[in-house]
Amino acid sequence: MQGQVAGDDAGGAGSPSRRRESSAAARLVRGPIIVGAGPSGLAVAATLSRHAVPFTVLERSDGIADLWTNRTYDRLRLHLPKVFCELPHARFPADFPTYPTKHDFLRYLRSYAARFAVAPLFGRTVTCARYDAEASLWRVTAVSSSSTAAGGGAAAETTTETEYVSPWLVVASGENAEVVVPTVKGRERFGGEVLHSSTYRSGERFKGMRVLVVGCGNSGMEMCLDLCEHGAMPFMSVRSGVHVLPREMFGASTFGIAMKLLRWLPIKMVDRLLLLVARMVLGDTEKHGLRRPKLGPLEIKNVTGKSPVLDVGAWSFIKSGNIKIVPEVESFTGSNGVRFVNGDEMAFDSVIFATGYRSNVPCWLKDDGELFTEDGKAKAEQPSDDDRWRGPNGLYRVGFSGQGLLGAGADALRAAADIAGRWQAEVAAAVAGAKVSSASV
Structure with missing residues (x-):
């Protein structure tokens, strides 16, 4: 089964009742340009605000x-306790649960943006960012659209292409910008519903249905749990090994325990301890079809970026057989059939691809300063590399460390402090120049 990225829909010629116009503009902005209004972009903007540095946030969607x-x-x-998911300068409200819901988290983010006066420019899709060496400036092109009524009842769609110009560019568009959907042979013959996890909301409408979930990460496991609780019959397709850990050990967060142990012990030893306790709590996962990788959970996270699964209830359904583990998908065989790589075939009503996301940075960043790989991930560095967030020519990346919200917050603090130092130096130079000019008159 080959991986394929599902990108934005380029669209066709459009309806005859709509006509398309375009205009272009250029805009020199004060302070850095931040691409992305997710948690990473908000964290950078908030920290810049505390340094009294202006900024411009470009966001392709209509909200944060x-x-x-x-x-x-x-x-x-949130799969980790809230203390590990806070953005810089703002704690979660005390009445939030230890593991906030997505609605809690969104309320926190909206309050965060309001508190630090972060007002992104929404509906701006960045199509190109290049460094102009001659002018020592970043030129970032973004497209926005608006519709207005036109004569004869037709709608006129105006597309505005704006070039934003600044000495500094912060890439905060994230590791999860575009969905990834595998290419599976025979998919066009499948008569049931096929969707990506990004459009899944609840298992309620799948009651009584046989549902194949492709992918065994945190999302795939939790969707299988949700399907079970709504009376569906989920099957989870597992392609490779996966580490399943209890979310808590000895009444404390597994992640928190691991972070404390890493202060004193090497990563391989911490992995051995985690797996020992996991076996005591969960039992042998391989007996139920979930083979563990050779590398330990923390080591494989460092090497590949793949997080271990923190169980929130799915494991008990796997042991009871209510969630059935099946091999990797080889092809669709007919109106409802799926063939697996071991030759078995089964019928399903729906298939959900819990196959994740990828970065879209390579699509628009033309001068990446060797910060990114060809597929838009952060280039590997040693954990001791304190400059992993900074590239040449005023380029920064935030939210690509593979360390979740905690890592994004740390990089945001560093990047904003570096930009603030450069901004203040420029302001001081401008003031000194103005004094000299005034004295010479």
């Missing part, structure tokens, strides 16, 4: 945190 707002299922909660 588009992923959390529009592409997550209803029952989603």
